[in-house]
Amino acid sequence: MTALVTGGTGFLGRRVVAELLRRGATVRCVLRPSSSEEELRAVAAAHRPDRLEVVRGNLTRPDFCDRAAAGCDTVYHVAAELNGATAVLFLGNVVSTRILADAAARAGVSNGVGFTYMR
Numbered sequence: 001m002t003a004l005v006t007g008g009t010g011f012l013g014r015r016v017v018a019e020l021l022r023r024g025a026t027v028r029c030v031l032r033p034s035s036s037e038e039e040l041r042a043v044a045a046a047h048r049p050d051r052l053e054v055v056r057g058n059l060t061r062p063d064f065c066d067r068a069a070a071g072c073d074t075v076y077h078v079a080a081e082l083n084g085a086t087a088v089l090f091l092g093n094v095v096s097t098r099i100l101a102d103a104a105a106r107a108g109v110s111n112g113v114g115f116t117y118m119r
Contacts, residue, residue, distance in 0.1 A: 002026045004072040004109075006059060006100065007079030009035050014043050016076050021047035028053045030068050030079070059096035065103035075104050 003020050007013035008029035020027050021044060031037060033056050044052040057064035059079065069075065077100055081092025 001073045002028065002071055004028050004030065004069055004075045004104075006030045006075075006077045008054075009037065009040050010078065010080075013076075013078045014039060016078060017052070018043045018047060020076075021051055024048070024051075026051045026053070028055060028068065028072060030059065031056050033057070059100055060091060062099050062103060065100050066106060069100070069103040069107035069109060072104070072107065073110055075100065075109055 001024075003025050005013060005017055005020070005027055006029075008017045008027075009031060013029075017027050017029060017040065027044075029037075029040060029052065031040075031054055035056075037054050040052070040054070041049070055068055057068065059065060077097060079096075081089050081096075084092070
């Protein structure tokens with residue numbers, strides 16, 4: 001299984017990445033260009049560092065989301081814009097989620113997009 005994870009450097013995202021790697025999944029993490037991947041690499045080192053791929057880009061760009069979702073079986077969208085004016089929050093959360101969901105559909109992601117409970 002190949003999982004796309006947004007927000008992989010955040011509090012929740014790091015835990016999702018760790019659990020997916022522990023279960024043997026290949027994980028493609030979407031990071032903002034400004035995000036540090038140091039903690040994410042440390043999480044991967046404890047499990048399967050060879051199964052972690054980091055891609056950098058902006059979730060408001062459909063072409064980037066298409067490339068990120070290509071070849072993935074499922075998407076864990078846990079990224080969130082937490083600061084800024086209402087327009088910034090809307091673009092970073094609502095619009096980007098729609099763009100990512102559309103990209104996942106075009107890529108044929110079989111397990112959908114959203115928050116998934118992991119047992």
